[in-house]
Each structure stands twice: as C-alpha cells, then as structure tokens.
C-alpha cells in the first residue's frame with residue numbers, strides 16, 4: 001500500500017502540460033492605495049500540497065513560489081489607506097451611489113473571469129483541490145458576485161421609497177460601517193474569502209484583505225483587476241504572518257468590521273486585541289464537528305453515499321464536513337461494510353487527474369497530526385477497519401475508517417479537518433442527543449432515517465443546538481441564498497447572499513414630521529438631486 005501511495009506522486013515531466021506551472025512564481029507586489037507596491041523585504045516560500053518524485057526516487061514537497069512577508073508597519077500602511085479612502089464616511093466610495101458601486105464590482109467580475117485558468121491551476125497546486133472542485137470554486141464565486149449584485153439592487157429598490165408612520169415620514173437605507181478586515185480559510189481560499197470581501201466592498205466599506213495561509217498565490221492574478229476596478233485605498237491586499245500583520249491592525253482600533261473564517265481560538269485572540277470591542281462588528285465562520293446520525297430505520301444506500309461524500313469531499317477539509325458518525329448498533333456492521341466498499345472505489349491521485357477524489361494535503365505536519373489522532377484512538381480500543389486506512393506518504397494520507405470510537409478518544413470531540421472517519425455505535429437516541437447538546441460546536445448535523453416519529457424527535461431535540469439540520473443529506477453551505485450560520489464556537493453572525501449585505505451595513509434613516517413644510521423640503525432635495533442618500537432613484 002505504501003509503495004502504491006508513493007507512486008501517486010509524479011516526476012515533474014509526468015505532469016500534463018496544461019497543468020504545469022511556468023517556473024516558480026516570485027511575488028513581491030502587494031496592493032496598497034491603488035498601487036501595486038514592490039516589497040523589498042523577506043519573502044515566504046509557498047509550498048505546494050503536491051510532492052514531486054526526484055530522479056533519485058525521493059519525494060520532495062515542491063516550492064512553487066513566494067509571497068511578501070510584510071511587517072506590521074507595511075500592514076498598518078494598508079490600513080491607513082483604507083481609513084483614508086473611507087474618510088469617516090465621506091470618501092468617494094462610501095458616498096458613491098449604489099448603482100455606481102455595482103458598476104465597479106461588475107467591472108471587477110469581468111476582469112476576474114479572464115483569470116479563471118490561472119486561478120484554477122493555482123488552486124490545484126497550492127491546496128490540492130481536484131480540478132472539477134477547483135473549477136466549481138471559481139465559478140461558484142463568480143455566481144455569488146452576480147447574486148450579490150442582484151440582491152443589492154433588490155435591497156436598494158425597497159429603500160428608494162418613503163414610509164409614513166404615526167405622523168413621521170422617513171427614508172431608510174443601509175449604509176456602510178467603515179473599514180473591514182477580511183480573512184478567509186485555506187480550504188476555500190477564493191470562495192469563502194469573497195463571500196465576505198465582495199459584500200463588504202459593495203456596501204461601501206473600504207477593505208484590508210489578507211489571503212488565507214495556503215491558497216495565497218492564487219490571488220496574484222487578480223491584483224490588477226482589484227487595482228483597476230476600485231478607487232485608490234478601497235481595497236488593499238496584504239501578505240505575511242497573521243500575528244505580526246493582523247495583530248497590529250486589530251490593536252490599532254481602526255478596524256470596524258472583522259470578517260474571519262478560521263479557528264475560534266484565532267478569532268478570539270484577534271478580537272481581544274481590539275481596544276474598543278463594542279465598536280467592532282464581527283462575521284465569523286469557525287470550527288465545526290458536524291455529526292452524521294444514522295437511525296435504526298434507515299435507507300443505508302442513501303446514508304452511506306451521503307456520509308462518504310460528506311466526510312471525504314476535499315479529503316474532509318470542509319468546515320461543513322461530517323466529522324463524526326453515530327450509527328445505531330443494529331445497522332453498524334452493514335454500514336461499515338458498505339462504507340468500506342464505497343471508500344475503496346474513490347480514486348487517489350494528483351488534483352488534475354481525471355476522476356480523482358482523494359488528493360494530497362496542504363498543511364505542513366498534517367499527516368503526522370492525523371496519525372497521532374489515530375494512535376490515540378487505537379490505544380483506547382478503536383481500529384482502522386478499511387484496508388490501508390491511515391497509511392501516509394509525503395503529503396498524502398489515505399482515509400481511515402475508525403471504529404468503535406468512544407468519548408475518551410481525542411477524535412470524539414476534536415475537529416480532525418482531514419480524512420479520518422470516526423464511527424460511534426449507539427443504542428439509544430438520547431446518547432446522540434447528549435453529544436449534540438454538550439458539544440462545543442453547533443454548525444450543522446445530518447439525520448439519516450425514514451421513521452417520521454424518530455426523525456421529528458431528533459429535529460426538535462437539535463433545532464436549538466445547530467444552525468442547520470439536513471435530512472438524508474450531507475451537511476453543506478449551499479445554496480448560497482440559504483442562511484449559513486452556527487452556534488457556540490462555530491460562528492458569529494449569518495452569511496447568505498442577502499444576509500451578508502446586512503452584516504456589512506447598518507440602517508440609517510432620515511425622518512421628518514409628516515407636514516407640508518417637510519414634504520416641500522424633502523421634495524425639493526429629491527427633485528433637484530441634491531442628495532445621494534435622500535433619493536427615490538430606482539435601479540432597474
């Protein structure tokens with residue numbers, strides 16, 4: 001098996017021409033105040049998830065480029081540019097009409113689409129995502145931008161009228177909050193980052209954006225599009241170590257909105273640095289340990305199919321992945337057999353290979369971390385029940401179906417964020433309900449069953465614990481028009497296309513007594529187009 005895994009990694013010459021990189025990509029530019037500035041200081045190497053086989057047969061994780069290792073001063077320079085562009089709400093961008101801001105975002109989208117191939121290729125190399133999923137990530141992000149534009153048009157149309165209540169007339173609009181700091185995760189370095197970045201921008205905020213820890217170079221092909229599509233200082237893109245750069249930004253107290261997708265520990269540490277916490281809005285997507293719960297009366301084919309994709313899409317590196325499976329004891333043997341057979345059909349290989357499902361992992365030390373988790377569980381009585389499960393070579397870790405998992409094992413509560421599938425047998429549903437109630441996480445769960453009474457009991461027991469309950473389906477974020485949220489340590493705030501516009505804005509209203517003098521005054525402002533806010537312009 002180990003030799004088979006070794007053979008997964010190619011020699012440089014084996015890589016198909018369309019997916020090769022042209023040498024290493026040394027990036028020195030970062031975007032600040034509308035200019036691509038060259039960084040003269042140190043660079044951070046960018047390692048690929050992919051290892052290459054050298055001529056002597058040894059595997060080597062390849063370095064595909066480097067990015068600027070900015071220091072705190074440079075990061076603070078980017079923040080100052082954003083603060084200046086916002087200009088206490090009087091900058092060009094926050095005072096621009098909604099339709100003009102939409103035009104800027106549409107220009108950006110047009111330019112972004114030209115970079116599809118370059119971004120998709122880097123998604124494969126940097127984080128090991130397979131080709132169809134990398135393409136899907138890119139296309140889904142473009143769709144998200146289009147949907148965001150449409151949602152904003154709808155929102156603006158609703159705000160273009162006056163309301164009269166109890167002798168008061170008023171116009172209510174959503175306006176920006178200030179300077180947003182946006183940071184995304186490495187598993188969706190494009191999509192999840194843009195689901196906060198684009199709403200933040202389009203609502204009139206100015207932004208400092210720091211790309212994820214992996215999936216950094218793939219932002220490079222978009223820098224010119226960002227530079228040319230927005231006024232100077234509206235979007236600033238920084239690189240470097242989080243502690244040094246982002247820590248300084250938060251300590252400055254000049255960040256008004258903190259949009260972060262990552263660990264709850266990272267989010268808490270950064271939030272604590274802000275000197276005026278009550279002035280900081282946060283939109284956070286954090287850790288999760290979503291359970292898949294297989295009830296006694298179940299269609300096992302459906303359950304196994306959904307659990308395999310739910311636990312192993314992108315090697316389990318999704319916040320929404322099924323990270324622990326509770327299977328009723330009456331079904332568990334059959335479930336494990338079918339899961340093993342299905343798992344054995346998944347093709348392992350490099351991200352660009354046709355039909356590949358299991359790919360190398362980008363995080364340094366990840367295979368060792370997963371191995372330790374397995375060892376801990378084995379030492380406490382669990383076994384890996386699929387052939388080759390838990391074998392690893394280089395950056396590749398073959399999925400391990402682990403059974404029987406008990407509360408004493410690390411993998412019972414800790415998020416593995418990788419290809420380990422822990423299975424816990426249970427006899428009574430109350431055991432599973434206790435797990436959900438006592439978990440530190442509360443993003444989603446999946447219920448697999450056919451008995452209406454049992455399903456209803458579980459829905460009611462869990463509805464106040466998690467943000468979404470999936471029936472006979474894996475956990476997932478989409479469709480993007482549905483609320484994406486979580487409780488406990490899993491999230492703060494709600495994201496969806498429409499919700500995100502609200503997260504990055506606040507309602508302001510202009511109100512007056514409903515009398516002739518007010519009507520004359522307001523009528524004159526509107527007729528003569530004296531104000532951007534007070535206006536009945538309708539976006540078609």
Ligand code: G3H
Pocket residue numbers: 187188192317318319320475476477478
């Ligand atoms: O990593 C968390 C993502 O938001 C999950 O999105 O369910 O579409 O894979 P997904």
